Amino acid sequence: MSAAELALQERLKQQELQVLYRNHHSWLQGWLRHKLGNAFDAADMAQDVFLRILSRQSPTKAAEPRAYLSTIARGMVIDHWRRRELEQAWLKALAAVPAAELPSAESRLVWFETLIAIDRVLDTLKPPVRQAFLWAQLEGLSCPQIALRLDVSLATAERYVAKALRRCYALRFESHVESHVESGFES
Numbered sequence: 375m376s377a378a379e380l381a382l383q384e385r386l387k388q389q390e391l392q393v394l395y396r397n398h399h400s401w402l403q404g405w406l407r408h409k410l411g412n413a414f415d416a417a418d419m420a421q422d423v424f425l426r427i428l429s430r431q432s433p434t435k436a437a438e439p440r441a442y443l444s445t446i447a448r449g450m451v452i453d454h455w456r457r458r459e460l461e462q463a464w465l466k467a468l469a470a471v472p473a474a475e476l477p478s479a480e481s482r483l484v485w486f487e488t489l490i491a492i493d494r495v496l497d498t499l500k501p502p503v504r505q506a507f508l509w510a511q512l513e514g515l516s517c518p519q520i521a522l523r524l525d526v527s528l529a530t531a532e533r534y535v536a537k538a539l540r541r542c543y544a545l546r547f548e549s550h551v552e553s554h555v556e557s558g559f560e561s
Contacts, residue, residue, distance in 0.1 A: 391424065391427060391428060394424075394427070394436075394439055394443075395424055397439065398439050398440060398443055399420060399424070401440060401443075402420045402423060402440075402443050402444070402447060403416050403417055403420040404416075405444060405447065406419050406420055406447055406451070409447075409451050410451065410454065415454070419447065419450055419451070419454065420447075422450060423443060423446050423447050423450060426446060426450075427446065456493065456497075457490060460486075460489060460490060460493055461486070464485075464486050464489060468482065491545055492542060492545065495541045495542060495544075495545050496508075496538070496541075498541070499537070499538055499541065502524055502526070502534060503534045503537050503538055504538065505524065506520045506524060506531055506534035506535050506538065507534070507535055507538030507539070509523065510535050517531045517532045517535060518531070520534070520535065
């Protein structure tokens with residue numbers, strides 16, 4: 375595709391997005407306000423929906439614009455509530471730590487962002503894989519114990535735990551590489 379064709383395609387995409395925004399932003403914000411119960415969060419999330427659409431490479435023209443927007447927004451609402459639930463659990467855990475032992479505000483933020491990233495990784499796993507990993511990490515169960523609980527072979531339980539660990543290691547490694555690249559260093 376020539377540069378002129380790419381520029382034309384980008385202009386068309388922007389025009390489609392402008393029409394989508396103009397015709398449906400108010401509706402989307404109302405829909406989100408109903409789902410979230412908060413006008414401020416709804417306004418922020420409505421903007422985030424359009425930013426997500428803008429960042430996509432594919433065209434934005436949809437046969438059913440409101441269905442298209444609500445599908446994107448529904449996923450974002452789920453993420454919002456999941457994050458809120460995780461944040462509440464995190465704050466509850468911090469409240470149990472003696473004040474003298476609390477990490478710095480910066481460290482708490484890094485830990486919380488890490489928890490969110492791990493939660494996203496775990497959410498991509500099939501339920502038995504996720505459950506095996508959580509039992510191994512949080513309850514200290516061995517693979518034979520996990521195999522019994524899941525009613526699977528020992529080899530399957532080991533594969534489940536290994537798969538989840540590989541995903542977490544990949545997350546850690548990617549974060550490590552990104553932080554070094556952002557700071558101008560590569561490892």
